[in-house]
Amino acid sequence: MTHQQFPAGMVRATAKQGTHKGYMPGFGNDFETEALPDALPQGQNSPQKCNYGLYAEQLSGTAFTAPRGQNERTWCYRIRPSVHHTGRFAPIEVPYWKTAPNILPNVTSLGQYRWDPVPVPDEDLTWITGMRTITTAGDVNIQVGMASHVYLVAQSMQDEYFFSADSELLVVPQQGRLRFCTELGIIDLEPKEIAIIPRGLVYRVEVLEGPCRGFVCENYGQKFDLPNRGPIGANCLANPRDFKSPVAAFEDRETRSRVVIKWCGQFHETWIGHSPLDIVAWHGNYCAYKYDLRTYSPVGAILFDHPDPSIFTVLTAPSGQEGTANIDFVLFRERWLVAEHSFRPPWYHKNIMSELMGNIYGQYDAKPQGFAPGGISLHNCMLPHGPDRNAFEGASNAELKPEKLDNTMSFMFETRFPQHLTEFAANEAPMQQEYIEVWQHLEKKFDGTPGVK
Ligand SMILES: O=C(O)Cc1cc(O)ccc1O
Numbered sequence: 001m002t003h004q005q006f007p008a009g010m011v012r013a014t015a016k017q018g019t020h021k022g023y024m025p026g027f028g029n030d031f032e033t034e035a036l037p038d039a040l041p042q043g044q045n046s047p048q049k050c051n052y053g054l055y056a057e058q059l060s061g062t063a064f065t066a067p068r069g070q071n072e073r074t075w076c077y078r079i080r081p082s083v084h085h086t087g088r089f090a091p092i093e094v095p096y097w098k099t100a101p102n103i104l105p106n107v108t109s110l111g112q113y114r115w116d117p118v119p120v121p122d123e124d125l126t127w128i129t130g131m132r133t134i135t136t137a138g139d140v141n142i143q144v145g146m147a148s149h150v151y152l153v154a155q156s157m158q159d160e161y162f163f164s165a166d167s168e169l170l171v172v173p174q175q176g177r178l179r180f181c182t183e184l185g186i187i188d189l190e191p192k193e194i195a196i197i198p199r200g201l202v203y204r205v206e207v208l209e210g211p212c213r214g215f216v217c218e219n220y221g222q223k224f225d226l227p228n229r230g231p232i233g234a235n236c237l238a239n240p241r242d243f244k245s246p247v248a249a250f251e252d253r254e255t256r257s258r259v260v261i262k263w264c265g266q267f268h269e270t271w272i273g274h275s276p277l278d279i280v281a282w283h284g285n286y287c288a289y290k291y292d293l294r295t296y297s298p299v300g301a302i303l304f305d306h307p308d309p310s311i312f313t314v315l316t317a318p319s320g321q322e323g324t325a326n327i328d329f330v331l332f333r334e335r336w337l338v339a340e341h342s343f344r345p346p347w348y349h350k351n352i353m354s355e356l357m358g359n360i361y362g363q364y365d366a367k368p369q370g371f372a373p374g375g376i377s378l379h380n381c382m383l384p385h386g387p388d389r390n391a392f393e394g395a396s397n398a399e400l401k402p403e404k405l406d407n408t409m410s411f412m413f414e415t416r417f418p419q420h421l422t423e424f425a426a427n428e429a430p431m432q433q434e435y436i437e438v439w440q441h442l443e444k445k446f447d448g449t450p451g452v453k
């Protein structure tokens, strides 16, 4: 790949046909990339005839009239227009992939919950059949809310493609390596990285090293964006240059292929005679990207106290109500703890936002035991939680020298909407029935007399 950064943040990249891999840096850039020379029209979007006999097509990720800072669209130059990539739709069952609203009368979501890692079954599960929804929130029909999923994938999709009209997907691998062959290019993904697959983009998921397990946040609402840094200034947290979008890569393959579509929570299939990944060149700012979580630069307390976890926000999906996100993606990674005369782990609290957490690797400081890599916890809207007894006693009595929290990476999908458990989460997944007992032995220390106990 050759690429050159243009002053306006645009990237021009060229790639050879087919399997070419390569990435262009920058969050929200206006990229341009072509897999064949001169496939991209210059100076206009819709020439009377496109080079190579390509069709021009626009993929709009926001309303045409969205304000400039939010407006996202990509112009695609492709072998066939997308109308050839769908035929008649026939409903299919994807029983474990649920969509909000999915409020079940026989499932109690009120509570603090934790699950052991969901085992990857010895089955040929694909990206579609291996998706296991844990919670849903909001309502897909009004395009607000989210679902959290665990994916269990052992099998590549073969001549099979997928797109979601409902959502963008934030993918957080925990085990194994996946390849996302998308209309806009190829993204390889492994633990410690995340990817965003935008709404409407067609793709196929292949297993590079399996079996694979990870987490997905399915966002029905306004897209994930970088948070404002406020007084932090222009640097740290997630830096724009560390986000990578793929260069164009296309397939010119005439094979019978299945396209599966998720639309308003329903799944349909349609059959076509070729690969739909046929975009030879594209330009625009509506695209898939990946991000290496190791490039996240946390900012924290350097004298005393424990700040709100919003300081660790990687991406935020705004709600329109300033400061109240539909979803925040928050990262708890390696960092130094240096606060003086302070209880350093998370405090006990109740939160109007609901918190779903996953462990990518290592130990989480508030829950040194029981929250295993691959495990999940849910502390729903206004439900009290905080460090378990061991973490409390340890941190209350620790010598407060600088301490490195090392080899640790957990995350939180924090949403303004209450999260509802699926049948799978409540009855099939390995829920820890005794989870709330982690707080039971926090004894009463108060005896009415002054002084530190
Ligand atoms: O509950 C949790 O473990 C997540 C969390 C971490 C933190 O540092 C402060 C608040 C919070 O909800």
Ligand SMILES: [Fe+2]
Pocket (backbone or CB within 6 Å): 349, 351, 355, 379, 385
């Ligand atoms: Fe919390």
